Amino acid sequence: MTRRQLRELAMLQAAAVRPEIQALRAIAVLSVVIYHLWPAGLPGGFVGVDVFFVISGFLIIGHLLREVDRTGGVRLLPFWARRARRLLPASLLVLAVTGVAVLAVVPQVQWQQFFSEIAASALYVQNWLLAHNAVDYLAATNASSPVEHFWSLSAEEQFYIAWPLVIVGLIAVTGRLKSTAPRRWIVGGLIAITVASFVYSVFAVATTPAAAYFVTPARAWEFGAGGILALFTRVSPSALPFVRAAASWIGLLVIAITLAAYTGATPFPGLGALPPVLGTLLVIWAGTPAVSWAPTLLLRLRPVQWMGDISYSLYLWHWPFIVLVPIALARPLGWRTRLAILVVSIVLAYATKRFVEDPLRVRKKLTSKRAWQSLAITLGGTAVVALGASIAFAQPVIQNSQYSASVDAAIRSDPGCTGAPAALSQNHCATPFAVTSLTNPASAETDIGRGVQSVDDCKQTIMADAVMTCDIGDVSTPTSTVALIGDSHAGQYLTPLDEYGQANHIHFVTYLKSWCSGTGAEGVANPGYDVPDRIRSCTDWGRAVLDSVNQNPAITAVLFTDFTRSYLEPPPVLGGRAIAPADFEQAWQPLLASGKRVIALRDLPNADQQKEDVPQCVALHLTDDDPCAVPKAMATLDPAQDPLAIAAAQTPGVSLVDLTDTFCDATVCHVVIGGLIVYFGSNHMTLEFSRTLESIVGPQISGAIGPR
Structure with missing residues (x-):
């Protein structure tokens, strides 16, 4: 990137980024990473994923609604092209590198499982594959794969595809009814879907808990909750500053309590996900109030904002190391190795953000292309990774027929x-x-x-x-x-x-x-x-x-x-x-x-x-x-x-x-x-x-x- 492009990107980010959201991203990613590296130290760290879901719902549904207010509709292809440029390059890079590492260090006996999950992750259906395996008694004891964490990214991608279509459908209904208030339909539809998803989530946790953790219908309400906040909230730094300061602290405290108190035995998501979701909503609603005792200065700390900035890439990189390093070393992870994984993951996350995520978001050759062209390029990369994983997956299958003959x-x-x-x-x-x-x-x-x-x-x-x-x-x-x-x-x-x-x-x-x-x-x-x-x-x-x-x-x-x-x-x-x-x-x-x-x-x-x-x-x-x-x-x-x-x-x-x-x-x-x-x-x-x-x-x- 040229210096001019970097300055332009910095200006865009400064205008668009909200410090409290960046801080929540930092909290979320560090919670997940620490939970994965030191599970006993932060037994509820998995709720960091729910924080990410609420943030995504707030930002994306808010963006779509503003487009509806401004233009009367949603341009699907440009929206999806922007999302693809934002998310796919880094994720495909991690999947490709992980696939090469699997070939290098993992015994062939595990290739089918690992490469099936790499292909599913590239196609963003990993959450459904894991849900199937969770209820498949022959697969329920599968080893953790190096791309298992892509289940949450799969749920997010499905959200990015589905919600714009829902909004377009609701706008179409208002047009047929000759209504002049599409926002009402969007609000009503969003609330109805969110409530239905929450009810289903509670039911699924009680009836099929293993699958409920992964499936999109049991998680959609978390995105919807963020979207509802975006529909009804216009944050003003001068509005109710003392109330917002208290709300921000309460939200952070609720998240912290769930991080410390929840364990793998906690029924989840369902009712168990409600506290971290509400805590996240409170922090976003509060913004950064100008009150001396508010957490604003803490949330605005440069290291916190920087960690939020690299949160996506850090989430991508850390888990493959946790799975593959013990296989390569033929021994469990010690504390020094875990610390090294954390450091290397942060370095790679920064490099990926600096040299992959940012350039491909603002590079003129991509941004100036028509939406379908950008989509074709990024989806072409997806197809290459998925095809490569499928070929590696097929090798043991081909060998099986030869083995049977032997x-x-x-x-x-x-x-x-x-x-x-x-x-x-x-x-x-x-x-x-x-x-x-x-x-x-x-x-x-x-x-x-x-x-x-x-x-x-x-x-x-x-x-x-x-x-x-x-x-x-x-x-x-x-x-x-x-x-x-x-x-x-x-x-x-x-x-x-x-x-x-x-x-x-x-x-x-x-x-x-x-x-x-x-x-x-x-x-x-x-x-x-x-x-x-x-x-x-x-x-x-x-x-x-x-x-x-x-x-x-x-x-x-x-x-x-x-x-x-x-x-x-x-x-x-x-x-x-x-x-x-x-x-x-x-x-x-x-x-x-x-x-x-x-x-x-x-x-x-x-x-x-x-x-x-x-x-x-x-x-x-x-x-x-x-x-x-x-x-x-x-x-x-x-x-x-x-x-x-x-x-x-x-x-x-x-x-x-x-x-x-x-x-x-x-x-x-x-x-x-x-x-x-x-x-x-x-x-x-x-x-x-x-x-x-x-x-x-x-x-x-x-x-x-x-x-x-």
């Missing part, structure tokens, strides 16, 4: 020492738990089979209770029909039972539902439940399944299995209870009374105790022998504490199948067997490994069924 070839050439059979002593495999050329963490991370997937045509969702079935195995000329009942831990046997059933004339009918054991017991809950409706849904579904199975004369045997350990840890806030042996017994008795055989398959061991999920752990220990093995006492339930095993022992006529010895020896349970990684997360089998379990689980189920 496993097929290994099974054909050495079936006894590939996958699960390698653990059997009679196969005499030299190194059954060693890493081999088949050990592929990147493929294992996404190797999810039918019956386990989040959206699965053979598995009911967490909230729905309608009975849905799948027919596998021999569906044309079976000699027996077996029902498979349970959750996704039952679903992971779908592929091996399908193949075994086809070869041995057994028809399996599956009854699967996420996070539900299928006993129909009242009140049983697990950590996957965050609202009471999930408990009721499981109960209703289980009872409907048992009735359906009992009334089907073709079904001669019923196989039960589930993620038993999870039903022993109910969330205390819902008043649910742990599953008990009696729950299984009550489910089995009517089946036994009708002449059906009942088979109880103990849950497989799990590696939930690992710091990373299993593929990531293996990726970090590829040179180890028997990597990431878990002590048996931690990976398995003691049979004396396993309600399914206890119920099977106490119920005559029930057969118990236990595959623990396939996964564990006397002391540890293995996560690499026969060269294949056993789990894609920490407790679900990979598809490729489960296939190799056919020759082990199939005969045991067949033996429990009895003569056919």
Whole structure:
């Protein structure tokens, strides 16, 4: 930039920037950064995002309203072009640099998650992706990505797109009604949308809290609150100075209290977001009153204003370092490293503001272009970043098909020492738990089979209770029909039972539902439940399944299995209870009374105790022998504490199948067997490994069924 351009920019900023808003930006960004670097030091620092939302609503809706007052309408393309020039260059720079860093330091096992989020961030839908993952029980334990913080920027971009369209729509309505007061319609519409969003936010926090944190409808009211203030306020330095001074201090105090008192357990946003939103509104409304005891001098301090000036870039830069530096160093962050991240982030933020944000906002070559041309240039950059991230995301997918072919070839050439059979002593495999050329963490991370997937045509969702079935195995000329009942831990046997059933004339009918054991017991809950409706849904579904199975004369045997350990840890806030042996017994008795055989398959061991999920752990220990093995006492339930095993022992006529010895020896349970990684997360089998379990689980189920 030339000196003349810098002077022009400084004059524009001096005329447009309000010191109290710059100070709020400084408070907001430092709150978020400190919270991310030292969570215990500022447990409510996440409310800084809400401060940003209110500021955006106040400034943008105020700007749009002034344009309506001045011209009678809103010019959409010029508005969006200005927003794009203001926000996209810095964000695309950070996303591009982060993508290169991921390629350089992150194991390929995490590429799909990270690059999917980079693409979503470039397209400003990251908040919706995180909301989906928050309620997706297979993705809920995803590692933090280096662009996770872009969720708030996504919500802001959606606001910049939606609110002008709302205003244009309201103006169009006033035109059709031949009204001369479009402002009234805009005010009414804004208030209605804000109230509706707030009501939805409160409802969503109570019903789907994980997703409510991210989704735009639960956050729109915060922008709307700032907009309402802009509609009704004309700040005058001489108006009510003492009242404004008091309001400013009260607003700052309310924000400070929420920063110190809130924690990750605080229900949020909803009612929990109301205090910081109101505090921010008070500070903006108060302005900078000329009263000696007002916080005006504090808010106008040059370091405070400077921090507010670089707040956007600082928010962009700090989080990728927090995620990627520990991966690069292979150790957690110490206080010195955290301090270094803070300093480097501030330096990069200043450089980005000085050399990227400001020049591209005032550069004549951009500002003199037509709005659609500016939009095309910035959106072209967006497309490049999103496409690059998508290509990197696709690499593990391409490799998966090649990996599956390699496993097929290994099974054909050495079936006894590939996958699960390698653990059997009679196969005499030299190194059954060693890493081999088949050990592929990147493929294992996404190797999810039918019956386990989040959206699965053979598995009911967490909230729905309608009975849905799948027919596998021999569906044309079976000699027996077996029902498979349970959750996704039952679903992971779908592929091996399908193949075994086809070869041995057994028809399996599956009854699967996420996070539900299928006993129909009242009140049983697990950590996957965050609202009471999930408990009721499981109960209703289980009872409907048992009735359906009992009334089907073709079904001669019923196989039960589930993620038993999870039903022993109910969330205390819902008043649910742990599953008990009696729950299984009550489910089995009517089946036994009708002449059906009942088979109880103990849950497989799990590696939930690992710091990373299993593929990531293996990726970090590829040179180890028997990597990431878990002590048996931690990976398995003691049979004396396993309600399914206890119920099977106490119920005559029930057969118990236990595959623990396939996964564990006397002391540890293995996560690499026969060269294949056993789990894609920490407790679900990979598809490729489960296939190799056919020759082990199939005969045991067949033996429990009895003569056919």
